[in-house]
Amino acid sequence: MTDQLQLLANDFRITPAFRTSGKVEGVFRTVSAEDFRTTATDALEMTFEGISGDRHGGYTRRSGGREPWYPRGTEMCNERQISILSAEELSLIATRMEIAELKAEWIGGNITLSGIPNLTMVPPRTRLVFEGGVVIRVDGDNKPCRFAGEAIAEANPGREGLDLLFPQKAKRLRGLVGYVEIPGxxxxxxxxxxHVPEQWIYERI
Known part of the structure; x- marks a missing residue:
């Protein structure tokens, strides 16, 4: 049994933990509980519930279409307190969609970063450590949806089909969601x- 376990362990390619650095380009928050779109602000006050007064704040949230394994509306842990976007990826999505720009506010972004390559591909458990002391723990990537596409279409009148184009062109570019580990x-x-953790691919044997 020991030899078999050792054989299985040797099949994994381990990528060591590492760090990379970037810069906060903008911070945003919702102004209405009815609208997921955000507005630029000078700073974000972070608590263990997320952004104070933000639509997505709270220790818990209700399950929706992203969690088909639960009945819709089930109360669950809120791992989606914060939406983090990449300035470079927003620019690439805009190019793919053939629009002049894609603003973080249109798709409900809270923080826009620059300088971190392939931000959306950053793995779960990564810690984003900010200069002022805040730490956000990454839960995973944020899947692009038609609702965000509709907001983009509204900001770009005269273009047909942007609501459906966004989920296609923003795949694996729509940023991350996470929760506050240390407030500030x-x-x-x-x-x-x-702070990217040690990684490996866990595959079916």
Missing amino acids: KIAAGEAVTT
């Missing part, structure tokens, strides 16, 4: 360091 304040201009 985040402002534009401060540095951020990604």
Whole structure:
């Protein structure tokens, strides 16, 4: 049995933990409980519930279409307190969609970062450590949806089909969601360091 376990362990290719650095380009928050779109602000006050007063704040949330394994409306842990976007990826999505720009506010972003390559592919358990002391733990990537596409279409009148085009062109580029591990304040201009954990691919044998 020991030899078999050792054989299985040797089949995994382990990528060591590492760090990379970036910059906060902008911070945003919702202004209405009825609208997921955000508005630029000077700074974000972070608590263990997320952004104070934000639509997506709270220790818990209700399950929806992303959690088909639960009855819709089931109360669950809120691992989606914060939406983190990449300035470079927003620019790439805009190019793919053939629009002049894609603003973080249109798709409900809370934090826009620059300088971190392939931000959306950052793995779960990564810690985003901000210069001011805030730490956000990454839950995973944020899947692009038609609702965000509709907001993009509304901001770009005259273009047909942008609502459906966004989920196609933004796949694996729509940023991350996470939750507050250490609270505090985040402002534009401060540095951020990604602490990426040791990684491996767990495959079916």
